[in-house]
Amino acid sequence: MENHLIPVGTHPIEVGHYLLPTKEVLRLMDNLKKIVLNRLPGMIVYGRPRLGKTTALKFALENLPHFINAPIPIFIANSNSYRFPSEEKFYADLLHDFQFPFIARRKPGELRNQIVNLLKEKAELSRLRRVILIMDEAHHLTESHYHWLMDIYNQLDREKISMSVICVGQEELLTRRTFFLGQRKSQIIGRFMTHEHRFFGITSLDDFKAVLRCYDSPEISAYPENSDWSFTRYFFREGYEKGHRLEKDAALIYQQFQNLRREHGVNSKLEIPMEYFTYTVENALKIYGTHGEKLEWISAQNWLDSIKLTGYIESEIYMALAGNGD
Structure with missing residues (x-):
């Protein structure tokens, strides 16, 4: 199926309605099984x-x-x-x-x-x-x-x-x-x-890779359902066909988060709320992908700008101030 056959504005990334089976979700499910079965x-x-x-x-x-x-x-x-x-x-x-x-x-x-x-x-x-x-x-x-x-x-x-x-x-x-x-x-x-x-947020490079892999995999994030159009492929068809994957950018994105924290003096232990992480990915896909600037792939600066747009660093600063009682 051609990705342009999907009406603009209806993709799960654009409407914000999708769920990913992250490590934390699976860990939570294990505990819920114990609650229900016992x-x-x-x-x-x-x-x-x-x-x-x-x-x-x-x-x-x-x-x-x-x-x-x-x-x-x-x-x-x-x-x-x-x-x-x-x-x-x-x-x-x-x-x-x-x-x-x-x-x-x-x-x-x-x-x-x-x-x-x-x-x-x-x-x-x-x-x-x-x-x-x-x-x-x-x-x-x-x-x-x-x-x-x-x-x-x-x-x-x-x-x-x-x-x-x-x-x-x-x-x-x-x-x-x-x-x-x-x-x-x-x-x-x-x-x-x-x-x-x-419940933990995203705390390590392995967590970055695991979440980004969900966007790349048609077994997890296919749209339409049961197609081979993963979220990544839909928004970056050319880059995807050339072998680009969000998971391969995990180290780059991880470093951009760390650089931004260091620049603003945030010294707390890294734990990125899932909401800000998914907003970062959504910004990159929507702004630079097939319905935005139509780039072949996402640059380091693009990722940095996508993080900044979420308000993540402002949230971390306020959390630090609240934690210090200021």
Whole structure:
């Protein structure tokens, strides 16, 4: 298929809708298998902002049923922050995030029953009688929120339905767990925080190579699906046919990140958030590829400019200032 047959602006790189099976995703999937297969009630997934934790978790969970040969209903909700949290707000937010069509002002118990019935209905379609709930931005959850989640868990348990709650958030999740330990809140920790997964960004040249390889490989990033047009080939057809690959540029890109950090006095340990790394690649493909300047391949300066456009270095500077308490 000729790449020009794809309407401009519809490629996954251009719309930003694609998922890559990176090393961190596969490592996360291994831990999720243990949670599901051992019927464990919960896990916290934490790391610095913009690492791609939620996206990685969605990819892992969407592909998990294939690995365990059984469908598992997955629900995703955002942990909203309120000055005065309430049961009614919490349950109504869950139903909204579950796209429940008839959310009316009801008593908290009635809202909770709606949630339980919805989860039960979906779980009964799976022979595992399991349901997974992802609480995103979970560092916003208070002790009350965990008690309300426990109520849902207990109601489902009485119906012989197992629920696993995956709390995804920033490193404050560990601080919250330490607080609960000090307050002897063993029922919360035992249900939701016993198991943990530290999510990492891109930290090494090998990580660079592994992610870039995904863009090069039609087995991973073909578009249209089941074609031999990888993302790299689509945007740099001529360069691709001459043997150019993003993976071969890994050392160059790695050095450009390091040079930029050094230039701005960023001395923290290298851990590039996945979001900034993918934005870098997307910038290079869109600006210099077939729908942009139509270059044969990407130069060192092009890569540097692509990194700068993401706002990565500004983010690192602000993170360093926050870490120093300035």
